[in-house]
Amino acid sequence: MIKAELKQKYYQALIEKNSEYEGLFYVGVKTTGVFCRPTCPARKPKFENCEFFETAKEALLASFRPCKRCRPLSHPNHVPETVRMLVEAIEANPEKRWKERDFEYLSIDASTARRQFKKRFGMTFVEYARARRIGMAMKQIREGENVIDAQLSASYESSSGFRDAFSRIMGAAPSQLGNGQVLKAEWLDTRLGPMVAIAGDEALYLLEFVDRKGLEREIERLRQKTKCAIIPGSAGPIRSIAEELHAYFDGKSKEFKTPVHYLGTPFQKSVWDELRSIPAGETRSYAELAAAVGKPSAFRAVAQANGMNQLAIIVPCHRVINSDGGLGGYGGGLTRKQWLINHEKQGN
Incomplete structure (x- = not known):
């Protein structure tokens, strides 16, 4: 049963067509008998005409039929x-x-x-x-x-x-x-919305949600640091991470073995390594993470290193929260951060 305050939040996301909520809920429209995803481009119903569901199956069982405009039974941003x-x-x-x-x-x-x-x-x-x-x-x-x-x-x-x-x-x-490397970029559909993956022949360099703020700057920094061209295409590491993400969102695996390539300072790399050591289903505070890397007073620098992480979910910066239990920040949006934390706690 979805709580009243959460229904209000979902309705606001529906009005704003907020892509952070993709996969988190579906809305049944009582006046039309259809159910939609949060980003549906159709005219928005009144709140009292909405019924919210956590899964498409629940909406179907409640006798709603899938919307033909947003196609809620397909991946977000279904490829035409x-x-x-x-x-x-x-x-x-x-x-x-x-x-x-x-x-x-x-x-x-x-x-x-x-x-x-x-x-x-x-x-x-x-x-x-x-x-x-x-x-x-x-x-x-x-x-x-x-x-x-x-x-x-x-x-x-x-x-x-x-x-x-x-x-x-x-x-x-x-x-x-000269002998410079070319990196390939590919679009990956996930339950929480589309992501972009960029990789060379041997390792993954970037994995981010497409609607992350500043993504263009991240890609440009990647291009400058590697001195590589970035073109559309696939590569072994991209195919590997696509399979692992599928297993992750299905709840079948919480491990990522795709080779990755860090682009950062030695301190940032130490933070990212420590992040990967946090077990799925657990969280750490920024202060605890700073102590773990041997810099107990550098929690602000740790937070900055978190923000510079270019490998979402794989390097799980979503597992770091404030000391008071608050979520803190997350480049992919706090709604996704909370979903990822809850998803990883399941089965632990």
């Missing part, structure tokens, strides 16, 4: 069929340079593809395809092929055009990259 088809087409032939007739062949409207890709990835389909082509070119350059060969493979007839496009996406011209 158009996007899925085009991503698969790019992966089948990543060097292809797309033209209008290619969309016609797939019975896809080019403007629809542009709009849906922009909403999903923050770039148009053409920009996505170009990034993928240049990623292939980057791989060729790293493996020792001539820049001109890579340029032709990426379908650029003009060398200046290739350099400009390459620099815009990669952050450096081909001749300046």
